[in-house]
Amino acid sequence: MSQEEVTQVQVRFVTQQRKYAVIDSAILVPARLKRYGLSEIVNHLLGSENPVPFDFLIEGQFLRTSLSEYLENAGLSTENLITIEYVESMLPPTPMSSFQHDDWISSVKGFSQHSLFLTGSYDNYVRIWNTSGECVSTFRDHTAPVKDVAWLEVDETQATCLSASQDQSVLAWQYSFSSDDQTVLYECKGHKASVESVAVDPSKQHFATASWDSTIKIWTSSIPTEDETDYVEDARHKRRKTHKTDDRKSKSAASTLEGHVGPVSSVVFDSQDANALYSGGWDHSVRIWDVEQRVNVSTKVMTNHDVNTNRIQNCEKVVYGIAHSPHSKLLASGHADKTVRLWDPRADDVTVVKLTLISHTLWVPTVSWSPTSAYMLVSGSYDGTCKLWDIRSKAPVYTIAAPLVAKGEATKKVFTVDWEGERILSGGEDCQLRIHSAKM
Amino acid sequence: MKRVRPVPKAAPALQPPPKANKKPNATKPFVSVAIARAPSTTIGKSNGRPSASITPKRPLKQQSNSLEHGEDSDDEEFGDVTIDMGPDEEGDDDSEQEGDDEDFEDEEDFEGSGNDEQEVFPIGEDDDEKSEVNSAGREEDGSETEEEDGSETEEEDGSETEEDDYMPGDSLDEEELKEEDLEKVAMSNDNGAYKKKLLPEIDPVYDSDSSTEDVTNTVGNIPLEWYNDYPHIGYDLDGKKVLRPAKGDELEKFLATMDDPDTWRSVTDREGKEVVLNDEELDIIRRLQEGAIPDAGYDPYEPTVEWFTSKVEVMPLTAKPEPKRRFVPSKWEAKTIMKIVRAIREGRIVPRKTTAQKPSYYNLWTNDDKPREDHIMHIPAPKMRLPEHDESYNPPAEYLPTEKERQEWEATDREDRPRNYLPMKYSSLRSVPAYNRFIQERFERCLDLYLAPRVRKNRACIPSCYYLYSFGRILSTISHNTTTFLFYWNQQLNIDPESLIPKLPSPKDLQPFPSTLSLTFIGHTNRIRCFSIDPTGLYLLSGSDDNTLRMWEITTGRCLHTWNVDDIVHFVAWNPNRDLWCFAASVGHGRVVVISPPEACSPELAAVTDVYLRAGFAPIKGSVDGEKDKAVKWAKPTEQEEEDGYRLVIQHSQSVKQITWHRKGDYFATVAPDAQNLAVLIHQTTKHQTQSPFKKLKGLVQRALFHPIKPIFFVATQRYVRVYNLMKQELVKTLQTGVKWVSSLDIHPGGDNVIIGSYDKRLCWFDMDLGVKPYRTLRYAIYLSVHIPNPMRLWIHIRIYLCHTYIPSYHSQAIRQVSFHRRYPLFASCSDDGSLQIFHGMVYSDLLQNPLIVPVKILRGHEVVNSLGVLHCEFHPTQPWIFSSGADGSIKLWT
Incomplete structure (x- = not known):
């Protein structure tokens, strides 16, 4: 001693x-x-x-x-x-509350100023929750599971949301807090397969959708005055036609970005630059797009530089979810090989996996950066856990697991995670919107 | 019996036999007997003269009559010796002789072959006939002697003896008296001579003339009657006349006869002397008279020895005399011998070397074995390692293991220990215990020696794979002590086993391939026989025994749609055309439905699909009904079904086990193995037509597949895979699988390689360019030994990567499905043992390069239910993922 x-x-x-x-x-x-x-x-x-x-x-x-x-x-x-x-030091996230859904939760987005949570679910519904666990509104116009949701604009009186669904459409709808009614602003038509992801640019002028038909479409957020697309007469959609409200206008894409050779699973705008768009897909690539030029600026094929063998290794893993950090300007991507990878989109080098975070045991479909820290991000995985990472360390800082998962009784996949304000929202197969506080 | 009847006394007195009468008697037939046979036989006591002259006599009866009536018949010769033969005996003899007459012919011939001449009278022709032997040399007829055997006389009856008694008294005469006197003197002499006679005076061996020493008449062999007119009868050696012996007159003779009991047996010899015959001579005479063989000791009836006989004897022993030729040296033998002799002289024949006798046993335990002489192929037995310091009973302290080392040593496997002992320290040699592994070590040493190859192999390089393959087979046959074998094998070949590992890439370098379980699709409650992945790779369709079809979202494992089909789903297949959104499913007994799922389908795509699928209904409907009994019936689904996505219903006669689409999505083929000639049908969705491409099908069809590029159709029966050209409508080739029951078939996307799986646990890879036999057959190999020593592990490792045929870890149960990846060089097989095996199967565009097959991964996760494991496996169309469905009702995604 x-x-x-x-x-x-x-x-x-x-x-x-x-x-x-x-x-x-x-x-x-x-x-x-x-x-x-x-x-x-x-x-x-x-x-x-x-x-x-x-x-x-x-x-x-x-x-x-x-x-x-x-x-x-x-x-x-x-x-x-x-x-x-x-x-x-960041305090461990503590579970605050969980809101029961009727079906799997495919996506969740929070809005911190008004403490609202937007969830899309496999029961075709989009819900708006408040912090007290009340379902403020339920939007029922989708005919297929909702795959992604996004806030378009939220103000004191009303909120405008986007929801992408497997029915190949994106609906923009408005919810009025005062009157408690909802209206479909327009229907974005044009995708030929399930729309997997929707992202709104920082200027709120455009939003982008990624679909399994391997295209990314850019849409304007202005409300169209008339139908921009021809409605396809289809016997199968007769019933939906009857349900269709009169004020629903169909909207066509402002532009279509084609480049992915497989389904595109995720799309995200640069948090600063409305002109930069990042997308990840099943072709194992992360692509950077110039929205105005409609060009694929660069394609980052995921490769790991193995230091030991001095060999560039192509990991060939599907990109499921990507997120861009406004602070560190880094891209984080969740993959089908249990890893979270960090990219620097500004680097010219094609092989720029900056860091690989390995701790999950199953696929990582979703990642989200901390809105405040340049180093923190959260990832959700099919192994039922969400992990908080500080990119200054290779090991996860904290692991959030559902109680059942913690006991090892069942594995409920986590499909979505969102770090919004001081809360971490996660949803998945257990039909629970779980809210954890994450105070820095 | 011989009966000699003595002459009655009265008779001689009455009968003076005149000389002149005698002579005519002498002319009577006589027998001149020369005793031929035995040289030892003498002719009586006739003083060695070749012939004895015996005066024949009258028959006995006559004689007796004459004696009785002596006065009447004076003319009869008195002096004749008459020997009466017993009539009984003669009769007996006669009868015997007659019976044996023929038997003795040979003997008589044989005897006749002798040198001595003989005249034979018919013997015993007449009982009464008397044979008279007249002595040629008998001069004096008057001197007749009636010979009578005294001994025989005694044997006569009493009545006759009376006569004997009477006889001496009767025959007294004057002359006889004189003679008697003389004879008395002679008697006295004769007594001595008589005794002499007992002596072996006459040796039968030679002709003794000693009796003639005193008187030697040299007159020669002339008839003595020539001297009848002379007083002498010859001359002696000195030339003096030998005077005729004095003779008495007849009376004297008679008297002498009366007096002398030997008169009857006396005869006069040639010179007139009287000779008294002894018993033997009398016997001979008697025998001659009887016509019998004179020698008493000769047995004419000896048992015959057949030297030469026609009978074949079982035992060819014979005592017959060797023929003469046997003793004559053979000319040819002499020639042969001379040849050999010449060869020996010239040195052409040398004596055989005497080889050293091999010992019948070897001394195993001797220590001074001579080193074996070096043979070119000789490999000395490996030497034992010499003991080192640490093997001492009292090693220095630094050699003693620490506690840690000891534990390590004990923890390691016995085969892996660097040494098989631990250094131990003992205070004295006395305290060293017995070595407990002694016998085991000896045994192992013997095994080492036994397994050491005794032939040096100098092959520097070995064709790696095939040699190893065969070596692997050797390994499987040598179950014990393979370590030693490998050791020597390596030692002798000087080959590092590592170098024999084929340069197969490490599985790490062959990534990506599925390696971990990522998702489980839970929902089905019974075994899942089939599933299919849509061409975009986003949705999965599964059919189960729980009578449902389910469509799943692959990324999340979400069940998007469930169809209740009220029967077992045998097979599902997505239409491979991306512009169409439908799949075909075989449900229950022969019902094939084409469904366009309402989910995940754009309206445009749905419309196109509807048009496509329904195109055939309107125009063809009538013609379908009008045609004759078709193999299948195309029908529209009901309204309710149509809501659920049903578009077509095709009813088959038998349950359809497989559906395969043509790549363009218009045609699909169904396989219903039980439908015989309609087992394989090709349907056209646009025209709603069905054709049966084969009029007759051999075997039970298991699977059928379209070639991914060419218009070629593969049909797998139980044992063969037939490749048909659909354009030319001909059989291209038949692949001989060599398995017993093909279970599944898949074609490489390039179209030149085919894999089949079989229920007998094999997977065959066919290279269509390499012929009809499998390029590789992968099959399960059984570990022979649980305890595998170190090098063995190495070899097993090698064998896994060789995968020529035997893969120890390959499926141990029937293979249910084999599948190629459409993009990656991967193929997989799934089996009832609950495992999936992933192989890297690289097909090179270079025609000279054979496909590379490397096993990369075994995926286990499915439960085996009722001995059914993984029933179906299929790769994701774009990602290196594989799906598997099992009897446990789950579908698993492996990435």
Whole structure:
């Protein structure tokens, strides 16, 4: 013990959070300390009465071991001065509530300002929930399972939503909070297969849909005055025709982006640039599109650079869900090989898997970045868990599992996850919209 | 019986036999007997003269009569010796002789072949006839002696003995008296001579003339009557006359006869001397008179020895004398021998070398074995390793294992231990215990020696795969101690086993291939016989024994639609045309429905499909009904069914086990194995027509498939796969599978390679360019030994990747389905053992390069229910995923 106590490391604590700043001088700390010990030291330096948990980064990587082990691994001696950055540690997400649905939940989107949740379900319905667990509205116009939903515009009085469905249509509909009625603004027709994903650009002027017919269509969000497409006379759709309200206008796509050679499973706009569109599909590629030019700017074929064999390895895995971070400008993609991959769309290099996050045991159909942090993202998987990742660490920070899944009794697939504000929303096969708080 | 009747006394007195009368008597027939046979036989005591002259006598009766009436018949010769033969005996003899007459002819001939001459009288022709033997040399007729055997006289009756008694007294005469005197003297002499006679005076071996020493008449062999007128009868050696012996007159003779009892047996010899015959001579005379063989010791009736006989004897032993030729040296033998002799002299024949005698046993336990002389192919037995320090009973401390090492050593498998002992320390040699593995080690050593190859193989390289294949077979035959075998094999060939591993790529490099279970489609409650994936790869359709058809969304495992079909679903198949949205399903007993699912279908696509499927109804309907009994009936679905997506119903006569679409989606073929000649039917959806492409089908059709590119049709029966050209309507070739029952068939998307699976656990890969035999047959191999030593593991490993034929881990139960991937070089087989096996099957565009087959993955996950495992497997059309459905009612997606 005495020997270890002697082993001390000269460290310097820095932080980017002003409120937690401490003196910028080197201090000697025992090398055996881990995160908790360091956090105690920082709290002691701060002199705060309520200890704040901190995480510590050395060279941009989380410290998950003791200082001495870190030094050993890095090949540094204890003589070196180590600069440790500390950040306020994220608290584990706590389940807040769960809303029961009638069927599998295919997609969920939250709107933090008004604390509303939009869910699409396999029972063909789109629902709007509030935080108290009330189903504010149920939109029943789809004839097939709803695959994706998106908020178009939400204001105090009404909310406009988009829902993409397996019936190959995208419906834009408006819900008025005051009058509690809903109207279909228009029906986007043109896809020849199930529409899997819908994304709204930051300017709210356009939205994009991805379909299994291997196309991406860009639509304007303006309400058409008349039917833009011819209605196909089909005996099979007679009944739907009768149900059709008079005010429903059909809308044709502003443009169609063709390039994927297989079904497109996910599409997302750049959170800053309305002109940039990212899509992932079954052809194992992540494509970047210029919306105005309607061109495929670059195609990122997923390849891993295996350091050991110095060989570019094509993993050939289907991309299911992608998400773009407004802060780190990185793309995260969930795959059919249990992994989450991070891309830098700005890099010219084709093979730019920046990081591969492996912890899930089954497919990862959905990922979502933290709206506030540049490092945090959440992923949902068919293994029934959602995992929180800090890209500065290769291991997941937290794992959110449904109670049954935690017990290992049944595996209910998670189809969708959305990190919105301080909540993480997830839905899946268990027909529960689960809400977890995720405070940074 | 011989009866000698003595002459009555009165008779001699009355009968002085005149000399002149005697002579005519002498002319009587006589027998000159020369005793021929035995040289040992002498002719009486006739002093060695060749012939004895015996005066024949009258018959006995006559004699007796003459004696009785002696006075009457003076003319009768008195002096004749008459020997009366017993009539009884003669009769007996006669009868015997007559009976044996023929038998003795040979003997008589044989005797006749002798040198001595003999005249034979008919013997015993007449009882009364008297044979008279007249001695030629008898000079004096007057001197007649009636011979009478004294001994025989004694044997006579009493009445006759009276006569004997009387006789001496009767025959007294003057002359006889003189003679008697003389004879008395002679008697005295004769007594001595008589005794002498007992001595072997006459040796029968030679002709003794010793009796004639005293008187030697040298007159020669002339008739003595020539000297009748002379006083002498010859000359002696000195030339002096031998005087005639003095003779008394007749009276004297008579008297002498009366006095002398031997008179009857005395005869005069040639010179006139009287010779008294002894008993033997008398016997001989008697025998001669009887005509019998003179020698008493000769038995003419000896048992015959047949030297030469016609009878074939079982035992060819014979005592017959060797013929002479046997003793004459053979000329040819002499020539042969000379030939050999010459060869020996010239050195052409050398004596055989004497080979060293091999010992009948070897001394196994001797220590001083001579080293075997080096043979070119000799491989010395491997030497034992020499002991090292740590094998000492008291090794230095550094050799002793630590506790950790000891545990390690004990934990390792015995076969894997670097040494088979642990160094142990003992204070003294005395405390070292017996080695408990001694016998085991000896045994292993013997096995080592036994299995060591004794032939050096200098092959540097071995055609890798096939050799290994055969080697693998050897391995399977050698069940025990394969380690040793491998060791020597490697040692002798100087080949690193690693180098024999074919340069197959590692499965890691063959990615992607399905490796883990990703999704399970849960919903069916009974076994799922079939499923089909839509050409876009987004939906999956499954048919189950729970009488439902289900359509699933592949990415999520969501069941989008369920059709209740009220019967078992045998097969489903999506239309491969992407512009059409329909599938065909075989339900129950021969009902084939074409369904266009309402889900996941754009209105345009649905419209196109409807038009496509219903096109045939309007124009053809009438003609269908009008035609004669068709194999199938096309029908419209009911209204309710039509709502559910049904578009066509085709009723077959037998249950349809397989449906396969042509790539363009217009035609599809159905296989109903029980329908005999209508087993394979090709339907055209647009025209609602059905044609039977084969008038006659051999065998039970299992599967049928369209060629992915060409107008070629594959029909798999139980044992063969027949390839037909649909355009030319001819049989292209017949693939001989070599399996017992084909279960499934699939064609490589390139069209040149076909795989079939069989219920007897084999998978055959056919390269259509390589002929009709399988290019590779993959089959299950059984591990022989549970305990596999280290090198063995290596080999098993090799064999897995060789996959020439035997794959130890291959399906152990019937293969239900084989499937090619449409894009990736993958194929798979699924089996009743609940596993799927994924193979990398690369087909090269280079015609010279054979397909590469590498097993990459075994997927296990399905439960085996009622000995049914995985019933169907199919690859995803675009992704390297595979789906499998099993008897446990689940469909699994492996990625």
